[in-house]
Amino acid sequence: MAESEVFAPSAGIVVLGMHRSGTSAFAGILHLLGFDFGDDLLEGNQFNQGGYWENRAIVRFNDRLLNSLGAGWSDVQIAPYCLPDLQREFGSEARAVLERTFSGKKNWALKDPRLCLLMDFWREIFAERNISFIHIVRDPLAVAHSLYRRDRFPIERGLLLWLSQNLNAEFFTRGCRRCFLNYEDFTTDWCRALSLAFRQLNIRPQKDFEDAADDIEVFLGMKSNPLPGGTESRVSNHQSRLVSETYEVLRRATICRQAELEARCDELGDRFRDLGELFFRSFHADHVQAELKSTRERLAALAAKEAVMRRKLDERSAYRQLARRTNAMWMRLFLYGWIWRFWWVWIPVLLLPCWIYD
Numbered sequence: 001m002a003e004s005e006v007f008a009p010s011a012g013i014v015v016l017g018m019h020r021s022g023t024s025a026f027a028g029i030l031h032l033l034g035f036d037f038g039d040d041l042l043e044g045n046q047f048n049q050g051g052y053w054e055n056r057a058i059v060r061f062n063d064r065l066l067n068s069l070g071a072g073w074s075d076v077q078i079a080p081y082c083l084p085d086l087q088r089e090f091g092s093e094a095r096a097v098l099e100r101t102f103s104g105k106k107n108w109a110l111k112d113p114r115l116c117l118l119m120d121f122w123r124e125i126f127a128e129r130n131i132s133f134i135h136i137v138r139d140p141l142a143v144a145h146s147l148y149r150r151d152r153f154p155i156e157r158g159l160l161l162w163l164s165q166n167l168n169a170e171f172f173t174r175g176c177r178r179c180f181l182n183y184e185d186f187t188t189d190w191c192r193a194l195s196l197a198f199r200q201l202n203i204r205p206q207k208d209f210e211d212a213a214d215d216i217e218v219f220l221g222m223k224s225n226p227l228p229g230g231t232e233s234r235v236s237n238h239q240s241r242l243v244s245e246t247y248e249v250l251r252r253a254t255i256c257r258q259a260e261l262e263a264r265c266d267e268l269g270d271r272f273r274d275l276g277e278l279f280f281r282s283f284h285a286d287h288v289q290a291e292l293k294s295t296r297e298r299l300a301a302l303a304a305k306e307a308v309m310r311r312k313l314d315e316r317s318a319y320r321q322l323a324r325r326t327n328a329m330w331m332r333l334f335l336y337g338w339i340w341r342f343w344w345v346w347i348p349v350l351l352l353p354c355w356i357y358d
Contacts, residue, residue, distance in 0.1 A: 013109040016115055025187065061090075
């Protein structure tokens, strides 16, 4: 069976959104409405008691992609707009992972926040499938505080991650069937928010809203996650203004024209890259070469110290072996010189018990 035949009749949904943006809560609602996330999912924990709804095979594959770039999901120094072409090396494997995970499933959904960074890679693969994108947008400061509570990330780092990954996800889903959904909207009135989103994307869930309403209400109550207090936020003016404007644009994405949305996001993305020197550490080529040379010299010095330590350990080991042989030799001399040579001296001692009991 061809790949296009496997996925053609399905109605796949890809949930996009930064970590701690409510994508797990939304994915749980989709599951209760009959969407299949696959079999091998990440378990829930104290930060997501209702589960993460992330397929292990997809997560492992995305982590490999990021590792091949020398980065991770929380790396603020990765340049998501300038990813190298990874299709030749990983494209076939990505298609195979999707087929193994969702082949034969009529209504399926995929959720992994790492997709926000990797949409440049996945866009071509998703374009071959009948896929809709639902982009979850949450207040960036709430996301940053949640990342601080879970991972102890500084607030500034959380805001940078939110800004970079949301702009990247918006850029690489242009021209696709997509909609934006505010976290506050679907957590306060999930029925109305999902009705509008499904109508916009022409998606029909497997289970009616009325049949799943009770379970969804219970699930959302379990997923409630108040903003922790007591965390100081020190955010630069440039960063705060840029993040606030981006959030306002994405929050209003459902009511503005696509051309206007894309133009505003392009402007914000340009400003973000222009201000990169304020956020990221940049290196000149000569500085990199000098630092590399210094690092190699330090490694050579450490290797020399290691060789000296190994010689000392070998000497101590040889000394211990010599001491054991010397002790054994003295013991043999004692036995030979005082017991066997003067055996007649020990006869009275051996006969003493006999005299005592006689």
